[in-house]
Amino acid sequence: MVELTLHAPWFLLSVETFDAEIRDCSMTRTVCIAWDYDLAEVLRGLDSDRVLGIVCMMPAWASSNGQWSSREVREVWMCTSDAGQSVLLCDAAGQEFDCGLVPEHVEPLKKDLLLCVAPAKPRRRPFSQRKTPPSGNRRSRRASTRKAGA
Structure with missing residues (x-):
């Protein structure tokens, strides 16, 4: 249990x-990860191809x-101005959001993309994680997928 x-x-992550x-x-x-700045630091040290989702x-x-x-995060940006730094996030719907503790940025504002996460590809779930057990045995399922005359 976590409170x-x-x-x-x-x-x-x-x-x-x-x-x-x-x-x-x-x-x-x-x-x-507890804070947006910690997320940004972790992402700077990772190979972006290894990130499956945030x-x-x-x-x-x-x-x-x-x-x-x-909210599924697709992009993580670091914003910098004379007022300080903040982390800007973009969700799967393309909406930008932050975590609420953002300085009043002044121009010029520099935005650096730290990570862009590709949409997750559907993966076939192992039998142990499926909600319903497989029906029949493996032989009958293999046979049912064979082409006629094979």
Whole structure:
């Protein structure tokens, strides 16, 4: 069980890691990150091709439904001006948002793209994660997919 005492946005970052000894073997590691600046620092040190996804968990005060909600993050930007730095995020719908603690930027404003996450490709879920068990046995399923006359 995890209890959140601070009602501020936080992040789930999923990264693909590869086994150095087994070819074509990878695993998804997901880490919780508390602050947008920490997310930006982690992303600077990662190969962008390894990032599978970022989810921003939004507290009730920042959500339209008054409950914790999530937003899929597609872009992470670092904004810099004479007023300071801030992290700007862009969700899957193309809407820009921040985590609420942003300085009043003044021109000129410099925006640097830290990461652009490609939309997730649907993956076939292993049997152990499916909601319904497979029907029949493997032989009958293989046979049902063969072309006539094969």
